[in-house]
Amino acid sequence: MEDFETYFQQLIINEEGGIRFYSFDSKKYNSNTGVALKKSMPVFYNPIQEFNRSITLIAYKAFQHISESDKNFEILKICDSMAASGIRSIRLFEFLKKPVQIMANDLNPLALKVIQKNIDLNSELISKSDIELFNQDARFLFEDLHNKRNLQSIIDIDPFGTPNIFIESAIKAIFLEGLIGITATDTAVLFGVRPSACFRKYNIKSLRSTFLKEVGLRILIYYAASRAHPYMNYIEPMLSFSSDHYIRIFIRIHKGKTGINKNLRNSGYIFWCRKCDWRLSIGMDLHKSTFSCPICQSKLDYGGPLWIGPLHNSEYVEECIRTLEDSEKSIIPSKKKILKILNIILFEDKFPPGYFDIHKICDMLNISVAKTELIFESIRNLGYNAARTHIESRAMKSNIPIEKLKEILINFHNK
Numbered sequence: 157m158e159d160f161e162t163y164f165q166q167l168i169i170n171e172e173g174g175i176r177f178y179s180f181d182s183k184k185y186n187s188n189t190g191v192a193l194k195k196s197m198p199v200f201y202n203p204i205q206e207f208n209r210s211i212t213l214i215a216y217k218a219f220q221h222i223s224e225s226d227k228n229f230e231i232l233k234i235c236d237s238m239a240a241s242g243i244r245s246i247r248l249f250e251f252l253k254k255p256v257q258i259m260a261n262d263l264n265p266l267a268l269k270v271i272q273k274n275i276d277l278n279s280e281l282i283s284k285s286d287i288e289l290f291n292q293d294a295r296f297l298f299e300d301l302h303n304k305r306n307l308q309s310i311i312d313i314d315p316f317g318t319p320n321i322f323i324e325s326a327i328k329a330i331f332l333e334g335l336i337g338i339t340a341t342d343t344a345v346l347f348g349v350r351p352s353a354c355f356r357k358y359n360i361k362s363l364r365s366t367f368l369k370e371v372g373l374r375i376l377i378y379y380a381a382s383r384a385h386p387y388m389n390y391i392e393p394m395l396s397f398s399s400d401h402y403i404r405i406f407i408r409i410h411k412g413k414t415g416i417n418k419n420l421r422n423s424g425y426i427f428w429c430r431k432c433d434w435r436l437s438i439g440m441d442l443h444k445s446t447f448s449c450p451i452c453q454s455k456l457d458y459g460g461p462l463w464i465g466p467l468h469n470s471e472y473v474e475e476c477i478r479t480l481e482d483s484e485k486s487i488i489p490s491k492k493k494i495l496k497i498l499n500i501i502l503f504e505d506k507f508p509p510g511y512f513d514i515h516k517i518c519d520m521l522n523i524s525v526a527k528t529e530l531i532f533e534s535i536r537n538l539g540y541n542a543a544r545t546h547i548e549s550r551a552m553k554s555n556i557p558i559e560k561l562k563e564i565l566i567n568f569h570n571k
């Protein structure tokens with residue numbers, strides 16, 4: 157890794173959101189899946205993650221808007237703790253309202269050299285003092301920020317795999333009311349495909365259900381809350397999403413016992429029947445649970461403890477939508493996709509945990525699938541409500557009991 161010059165010869169000029177920057181050629185490091193890149197890439201840059209970066213720009217600018225009256229955020233201090241090529245930091249600096257101070261950190265020394273080259277390449281936009289560079293393990297950087305009381309307004313955590321070991325120290329390094337953006341790419345673990353790894357990494361029982369991606373989000377949020385509580389802090393999920401091969405949450409950090417108790421009321425378990433897709437979320441007191449399905453009496457599976465409260469703050473999501481509408485497509489290339497997702501997110505949270513995957517239910521019943529709009533209409537006619545979920549295009553969130561939903565689907569099939 158010492159001979160940086162030989163690596164520099166492999167760099168190509170790229171462009172994202174109107175910013176030109178050096179990166180290694182992602183096409184040479186494609187994995188079989190087409191969405192993930194090989195870890196052998198000398199400094200990580202995945203063009204598919206443009207969506208992750210763009211939604212992050214929107215999330216942080218919307219946060220800037222809602223925090224305008226807070227003195228701690230007059231200068232927005234951002235720690236991009238796993239900066240890789242630095243494209244996220246540079247795009248953030250260019251997009252956010254000044255004054256903004258950015259710390260770009262990465263454990264990989266070569267990444268720091270590339271970030272420096274990218275700052276130099278964009279010298280007409282950024283000066284050396286705007287983005288400070290660090291080459292540390294993010295955990296030690298966070299502890300150092302905490303010890304020196306150099307607290308941050310926003311911390312971005314974007315690791316390979318699980319973010320588990322970074323969350324607690326990040327919570328200590330952030331101002332109260334600050335925002336932490338956390339990516340997790342260990343989806344096989346969070347979605348219940350590797351249950352023992354989930355116990356090991358999160359101390360939580362996963363649940364491989366028909367709504368496993370939502371369970372993954374709820375596990376990560378609960379885990380973050382559990383890291384905050386020992387410090388008398390609590391979390392507020394502002395925006396949570398699942399996309400491609402990763403999930404990402406934006407949580408706000410607050411202080412106080414009343415809020416911690418509220419977090420605990422939003423924590424619990426989800427019980428699920430493998431045979432008939434019946435589900436129930438309950439709080440932390442397992443005495444209130446049933447372990448057999450009330451429809452078919454099969455033994456229920458369960459996951460938890462996990463977050464059973466809201467995944468988003470709807471006022472904040474509305475602010476994100478306004479911020480996005482005011483942004484140029486040249487700066488936020490996936491503007492259309494983000495707008496679609498945020499508009500779905502605004503309504504999906506009004507329902508109990510767990511979406512209904514209509515195709516899976518119809519497969520289970522061995523029947524054909526009716527048009528989603530017709531299913532929605534029938535649900536409303538019965539006095540229930542339903543909305544799409546951003547997590548699965550063929551799924552819906554609803555307060556209708558599964559038996560009644562099945563009746564609707566069977567009726568359509570019989571017609």
Ligand SMILES: C[S@@+](CC[C@H](N)C(=O)[O-])C[C@H]1O[C@@H](n2cnc3c(N)ncnc32)[C@H](O)[C@@H]1O
Nearest residue numbers: 200238239240244262263264293294314315316
């Ligand atoms: C997925 S990449 C980050 C991508 C980047 N945020 C972006 O948007 O392009 C993960 C980065 O984390 C760095 N990293 C891995 N472990 C780390 C640690 N303990 N502390 C800081 N950085 C670390 C890696 O070198 C890599 O550059």
